[in-house]
Amino acid sequence: MKTFTYTKAQSPEAAVAEAGEGVRFIAGGTNLLDLMKLQVMTPDKLVDISRLDLGRIEQREDGGLTIGALVPNSDLAADRRVIDGYPVLSRALLAGASGQLRNKASTGGNLLQRTRCYYFYDTATACNKREPGSGCAAIGGFNRIHAILGASDKCIATHPSDMAVAMRALDATVVTLKGDGDRRRISIHDFYRLPGDTPEIENVLEPGELITHVELPGPPQGEQLYRKVRDRASYAFALVSVAGVVKVEDGKIASAALAFGGLAHLPWRDFEMEAMLVGQAPSTALFEAAADKLLAGARGHGSNDFKIPLARRTLIACLRDLTGV
Amino acid sequence: MLGLGDKHTNSLTMDQPVPSSLLDTGAQNIISKPLPRYEGAKKVSGTARYSAEFTAENMAYGVLVGVGHGSGTVTGVDADAIRGLPGVIDVVTDFKSFLRNAGQGGETKAPTQGVEEVAYFGQFVAIVLGETYEAARGAALQLPLTVEPAEGRFDFDALKGETDTPPPNNIPAHYTQGDLDRAMAEAPLTFDATYTTPSQNSAAMEPHASLAYWDEGKLTIYGSYQIPTKDAIALAKALGVSQKNVRIVAEYVGGGFGSKLGISPESAAAAIASRQLGRPIKCVMLRQQVFDGTVRRSNTEQRVRLAAEADGTLVGIGHETLCANLPDEDFFEPAGIGTHSLYKGEHRVITHDLVRVNLTLSGSMRAPGEAVGMLAIESAMDEFAEQLGIDPIELRRRNDPDKDPEKGVPFSSRQLTRCLEVGAERFGWSKRQPKATRRDGEWWVGLGVAAATRNNLLEKNAAKARLNAAGHLFVETAMTDIGTGSYTVLAQIAGEVMGLPFERITVKLGDSESPESSGSGGSWGACGSGSAVYLACEEIRNQLAKKLGVDPDAMTLKDGMAIAENRSTPIGDLAGEGIEATGEINPGKQKDAVTQASYGAHFAEVAVNAVTGEVRVRRMLGVFAAGRILNRQTARSQCLGGLTFGIGAALTEELIHDVRNGKAVNHDLAEYHVPVNADVPQLEIEFLEERDVHSNPLHAKGIGELGISGAGAAIANAVYNACGVRVRDFPLTLDKILPHLPADLPSA
Missing domain, CATH: 3.30.390.50 (CO dehydrogenase flavoprotein, C-terminal domain)
Structure with missing residues (x-):
C-alpha cells in the first residue's frame, strides 16, 4: 500500500474534524485494507474510528432500534431483538462473508462496501469507478456478477452487501455527523446512488461525513x-x-x-x-x-x-x- | 549425517515382482496404522517453519512486478519513479535471466527465460526491493512499465481450429488402435458427445515463496517446492552456476498440487536480486500473482465416442482432447491417460492436440490428465448407461478388462469392479431412483457414481538411514512433505522394518543436498521415497543379523531389540559406531511388464434447487484400492482432499481469462471459487485390502491423486439423476442448469 498517516479519533466530533480531502475513516477495515493493499484506494490519511462509543444497540421508545455504526455484523446478527423483530436482517448478516469477517466488519462499514467487480479490483484495467474517465472493462468483458438493473454505460457494478439489502427492506435510516457538526438523518432509500456518469460516487454522503448510527423503525408485521x-x-x-x-x-x-x-x-x-x-x-x-x-x-x-x-x-x-x- | 561406522548400499531395480515385504513380517506393527502426523505438534503449534517464515541477517524484501499486457514488448522500466520512495532499495530487472514462466514438473532443464517479450498477462519483468515487505509491495504496484503492445492469442474458442500435435510427455499425444470410425458406423449402440473443462489453478494455501542468499558463490534458497533435487538443478542452469552451488531447502510446504513441481519465477528473481544487492532477499508472491504467473491447468475440450454391442460391451472408445499452452511450450493436459486402460474396446483413438494461446503456462495440476479427463469419460459412461437402460455400475462391470486393452499385458492389481460393488452396498446405491423423481422440498435429490483410476508411477529415489549406538535411527532423503504425510509414512516404514517406535526415528526431508528424490508429485512420492527408505533399513537390518550371526529371516526386530535364537539384544549395542546404509530404488521392466494403476469408485448424493439450479453435495463415498495403505489416516486425508477437489471441479472452480487481453479475471480466492467448508458435506472413505507385488517392495501404489480422479463426474452424474439435466460444460454452475429446469416452480 501507499504510505499514509494514521490517527485515532477520540470522539465522533474529533473524527469528522480530521476529515478532508484524501482522508478515510477506518473501522473494521475488512474491505478498505484489501483495497489499499491493491492500491485501488490510496488514502493519505486514515482516521481510526473503531474505538468510538458507537458500538451499542438500543431500543427506542417508539419501538425501533438504534444501531451504533460500530456494532460488529456478528453481534447485530445475534442480538435477541434483531432475531425476534427483524429476522430478515439477522439472516442477511449471517449469509454474508465468513465468521471471522463478520466479527470484524461494522454496521456502518458494511453499508459502504465497495463493489466486487473484478476490474475495479485490478489497477491494470480500466474502471470508471476506480479511475473516472478510464472506461469500463466489465462492459464487453467477463461480467457474471454484474448488474442487470439501473446500470449505465459507465459502470455495471453491483453493491455486494447482504446487510444493506435487508436494511432497505426494513426502511432503515442512516444517521450521520457532518464536518460542520450538523447531524443528518438519511432514508436508506435516498442513501445510495445509481452509477450514471459518476460511478465513483456511490452514496449521498458528503466528504468527511461519518455514519454514526442506523435506525430501524419498529419491527414490521408479517x-x-x-x-x-x-x-x-x-x-x-x-x-x-x-x-x-x-x-x-x-x-x-x-x-x-x-x-x-x-x-x-x-x-x-x-x-x-x-x-x-x-x-x-x-x-x-x-x-x-x-x-x-x-x-x-x-x-x-x-x-x-x-x-x-x-x-x-x-x-x-x-x-x-x-x-x- | 556424517559419521563413523559401516556404510552400505542396497539398490533395487524393479525388473521383477517383489513377492514378500518386510512390512508384512515386521513385528513393530505400526505400518498402515492411523498414526497421527509425525510433525503434527510442530504444525499446530506454529513451529514448523515454511519458506516465507525464514529470515536472514540483513535481509531485504522483494516483490515481483507483472506486466499489464497480454502480448508485446517491454520497452521501459522506470525505476527512477520509485527509487526515492521511503524504504525502497532498488529495482532489479534482468530481461535475459528472469524466468518467463515456471518450470514443468520433473524437469531438470531451466524453464523458459527472457522476459522482454510478453508471452502472457502478468508475466514478471522486475523485482522491487525494499527494507520492509510493505515498502517493496507499495513501490512494486507503482512501478511504471512501458510496453509496446502486440496482437495476442487469447480466445481459445476462436483459435481452436488451429492446432498442433505436441511431442509425447508421459503418454504419446496420439494413439490409435483398430478402426474406431468403422466401429462407430457398424456398432448397434454408439455415443458421441463433447465435454469442456475450464482453466484451473492449484490455489495452494501457501503462496510461492523463496528466500535466497549467496555465501561464497553458493546459493541457498528456502523455497516452497515439491522436488528439491530437480528444482535445484533447474535453478542452477537458469542462473548459469554449477549444480553443486545451488541448494534448495523445503522443509515444509503448504500445498503444491503441481504448481510447485518446478521452480517458479520468484526463485530466480530473488537469487538474481540477492546476487546483485549482496543481501538475502525474500520474495513471496501475492495471491493474484500465484494465479497470474505460476502455472494453470489448461482448459480442455474433450470428444468422447463409445461404440458397443447390444449388451453394452464396448468395441470402440475414443477420447480426443483439445487443450492449450503457450506457443513454445509442449506440455499437454493428458486427459486421455486414464482412458488408455480403463475399459474394453479393441478400436481405440486417444488423442491430444494443442491450441496455442498467450495465457499463463499450462502444466501439471493435481492428477494431470485423470482429474479432467475422467470428468468426460465417466460422464459419458453414465450417459451411455442411461441410453442403454442399464445400471451405470453394470455397464462398467461389463467393460472391466482382464488385461490392458492396448498393451495386452496383465494389470499389476485391479479392483475396480470390487470398489464399485463395495461402494454400492455401503452407499445404498440400490435406492437410486429414476432421474428427476426424488424431491425434498424444493430440492431435487439424486445419486451418481463414477470410476476412479490413477496410473501408478515409480521414479528413481534414494535415501540414507543411520542407526546410532543409542539405537536411534536417522532417515534422510530429498523427498518433501507438502501436507501429505511423507514424514509420517517414512517413519512408519522405517519403524516397521527396523522394529523401532516413532520416537526413536528422526526423518529429515526437503533438502536438495540429501539423497536424491523424485519428490512429491504424480502420486509417486510415498512409494518412491518409501521404497528407498525401506531398502536402506533392510540393509541395516541385514547388517544387524550379520553381527548376530543369524539369517535375517531368523531375526525379529521390535521396540529397539533384536531377537534371535532366544536372545534379545538392543540394536544400538549392535550398531557399534553406527551403521549407515543408502537405499536406492529404480524403475525397471515391471513398468512395461504389467499395467500399474490405483482404482476406486466415487459415489455422490446431491441436491439441485428446483428454483435456482444451485447444486449442493449432500454426501460422498470413495472406495479405493491402492495396494498397501501406509497410514490409514494420512491416506484418508489425501482422499478427502481429492473428493473436495472433485467438488470444486464439478461445481465451482473456473479460472476465467478475459478474451480481449488474456488477463486472469478472477485471480483471488474471493472469486476463484474453491469449495469452502459449507460446500463439503460428510465424506466417507474406505480402502480395500490389497498388495501390489509388481509396484515396489512396499506393495503400495500411489494414492494422492486417486481421490480427485472421477470424483467430479460422480457429482455431475448425480446432478443428472437428481434433475434430469445433463451439463457437459464444467463447472456445473447454476446458470447452466437453470434454463433446463421446469418453468413451473415448486410450491411452498
Whole structure:
C-alpha cells in the first residue's frame, strides 16, 4: 500500500474534524485494507474510528432500534431483538462473508462496501469507478456478477452487501455527523446512488461525513425472509438475493417490502411493484406479474444474462414462501 | 549425517515382482496404522517453519512486478519513479535471466527465460526491493512499465481450429488402435458427445515463496517446492552456476498440487536480486500473482465416442482432447491417460492436440490428465448407461478388462469392479431412483457414481538411514512433505522394518543436498521415497543379523531389540559406531511388464434447487484400492482432499481469462471459487485390502491423486439423476442448469 498517516479519533466530533480531502475513516477495515493493499484506494490519511462509543444497540421508545455504526455484523446478527423483530436482517448478516469477517466488519462499514467487480479490483484495467474517465472493462468483458438493473454505460457494478439489502427492506435510516457538526438523518432509500456518469460516487454522503448510527423503525408485521442465491454455500457474494417482508391479512396482501441484492449498483427496491401486490390475493399469476414489473427494464451484459430468469424465479419462490401460496 | 561406522548400499531395480515385504513380517506393527502426523505438534503449534517464515541477517524484501499486457514488448522500466520512495532499495530487472514462466514438473532443464517479450498477462519483468515487505509491495504496484503492445492469442474458442500435435510427455499425444470410425458406423449402440473443462489453478494455501542468499558463490534458497533435487538443478542452469552451488531447502510446504513441481519465477528473481544487492532477499508472491504467473491447468475440450454391442460391451472408445499452452511450450493436459486402460474396446483413438494461446503456462495440476479427463469419460459412461437402460455400475462391470486393452499385458492389481460393488452396498446405491423423481422440498435429490483410476508411477529415489549406538535411527532423503504425510509414512516404514517406535526415528526431508528424490508429485512420492527408505533399513537390518550371526529371516526386530535364537539384544549395542546404509530404488521392466494403476469408485448424493439450479453435495463415498495403505489416516486425508477437489471441479472452480487481453479475471480466492467448508458435506472413505507385488517392495501404489480422479463426474452424474439435466460444460454452475429446469416452480 501507499504510505499514509494514521490517527485515532477520540470522539465522533474529533473524527469528522480530521476529515478532508484524501482522508478515510477506518473501522473494521475488512474491505478498505484489501483495497489499499491493491492500491485501488490510496488514502493519505486514515482516521481510526473503531474505538468510538458507537458500538451499542438500543431500543427506542417508539419501538425501533438504534444501531451504533460500530456494532460488529456478528453481534447485530445475534442480538435477541434483531432475531425476534427483524429476522430478515439477522439472516442477511449471517449469509454474508465468513465468521471471522463478520466479527470484524461494522454496521456502518458494511453499508459502504465497495463493489466486487473484478476490474475495479485490478489497477491494470480500466474502471470508471476506480479511475473516472478510464472506461469500463466489465462492459464487453467477463461480467457474471454484474448488474442487470439501473446500470449505465459507465459502470455495471453491483453493491455486494447482504446487510444493506435487508436494511432497505426494513426502511432503515442512516444517521450521520457532518464536518460542520450538523447531524443528518438519511432514508436508506435516498442513501445510495445509481452509477450514471459518476460511478465513483456511490452514496449521498458528503466528504468527511461519518455514519454514526442506523435506525430501524419498529419491527414490521408479517413474514420475513432473506434468500441468497450464490455459487457456493458460503463465502460468496449474492448472484441474486431477496429480502422480503410481507403481511397477508384476510387473504390479501396487506403490505410488501422487497429489496434485492446482486442486481444493481445499490440494494434495489421497486415500490411500484410492491404497490401491485398490496390489496391483491396472493397467487402465482400475481407474483409472475410482479416479477415482470421488476425486470421490465433488466438488461444482461453477456455473462450475467442468467440473472434475469434467476431473479424472476427467485422472487416468485420468495413470494410464495412469504404468503404460503 | 556424517559419521563413523559401516556404510552400505542396497539398490533395487524393479525388473521383477517383489513377492514378500518386510512390512508384512515386521513385528513393530505400526505400518498402515492411523498414526497421527509425525510433525503434527510442530504444525499446530506454529513451529514448523515454511519458506516465507525464514529470515536472514540483513535481509531485504522483494516483490515481483507483472506486466499489464497480454502480448508485446517491454520497452521501459522506470525505476527512477520509485527509487526515492521511503524504504525502497532498488529495482532489479534482468530481461535475459528472469524466468518467463515456471518450470514443468520433473524437469531438470531451466524453464523458459527472457522476459522482454510478453508471452502472457502478468508475466514478471522486475523485482522491487525494499527494507520492509510493505515498502517493496507499495513501490512494486507503482512501478511504471512501458510496453509496446502486440496482437495476442487469447480466445481459445476462436483459435481452436488451429492446432498442433505436441511431442509425447508421459503418454504419446496420439494413439490409435483398430478402426474406431468403422466401429462407430457398424456398432448397434454408439455415443458421441463433447465435454469442456475450464482453466484451473492449484490455489495452494501457501503462496510461492523463496528466500535466497549467496555465501561464497553458493546459493541457498528456502523455497516452497515439491522436488528439491530437480528444482535445484533447474535453478542452477537458469542462473548459469554449477549444480553443486545451488541448494534448495523445503522443509515444509503448504500445498503444491503441481504448481510447485518446478521452480517458479520468484526463485530466480530473488537469487538474481540477492546476487546483485549482496543481501538475502525474500520474495513471496501475492495471491493474484500465484494465479497470474505460476502455472494453470489448461482448459480442455474433450470428444468422447463409445461404440458397443447390444449388451453394452464396448468395441470402440475414443477420447480426443483439445487443450492449450503457450506457443513454445509442449506440455499437454493428458486427459486421455486414464482412458488408455480403463475399459474394453479393441478400436481405440486417444488423442491430444494443442491450441496455442498467450495465457499463463499450462502444466501439471493435481492428477494431470485423470482429474479432467475422467470428468468426460465417466460422464459419458453414465450417459451411455442411461441410453442403454442399464445400471451405470453394470455397464462398467461389463467393460472391466482382464488385461490392458492396448498393451495386452496383465494389470499389476485391479479392483475396480470390487470398489464399485463395495461402494454400492455401503452407499445404498440400490435406492437410486429414476432421474428427476426424488424431491425434498424444493430440492431435487439424486445419486451418481463414477470410476476412479490413477496410473501408478515409480521414479528413481534414494535415501540414507543411520542407526546410532543409542539405537536411534536417522532417515534422510530429498523427498518433501507438502501436507501429505511423507514424514509420517517414512517413519512408519522405517519403524516397521527396523522394529523401532516413532520416537526413536528422526526423518529429515526437503533438502536438495540429501539423497536424491523424485519428490512429491504424480502420486509417486510415498512409494518412491518409501521404497528407498525401506531398502536402506533392510540393509541395516541385514547388517544387524550379520553381527548376530543369524539369517535375517531368523531375526525379529521390535521396540529397539533384536531377537534371535532366544536372545534379545538392543540394536544400538549392535550398531557399534553406527551403521549407515543408502537405499536406492529404480524403475525397471515391471513398468512395461504389467499395467500399474490405483482404482476406486466415487459415489455422490446431491441436491439441485428446483428454483435456482444451485447444486449442493449432500454426501460422498470413495472406495479405493491402492495396494498397501501406509497410514490409514494420512491416506484418508489425501482422499478427502481429492473428493473436495472433485467438488470444486464439478461445481465451482473456473479460472476465467478475459478474451480481449488474456488477463486472469478472477485471480483471488474471493472469486476463484474453491469449495469452502459449507460446500463439503460428510465424506466417507474406505480402502480395500490389497498388495501390489509388481509396484515396489512396499506393495503400495500411489494414492494422492486417486481421490480427485472421477470424483467430479460422480457429482455431475448425480446432478443428472437428481434433475434430469445433463451439463457437459464444467463447472456445473447454476446458470447452466437453470434454463433446463421446469418453468413451473415448486410450491411452498
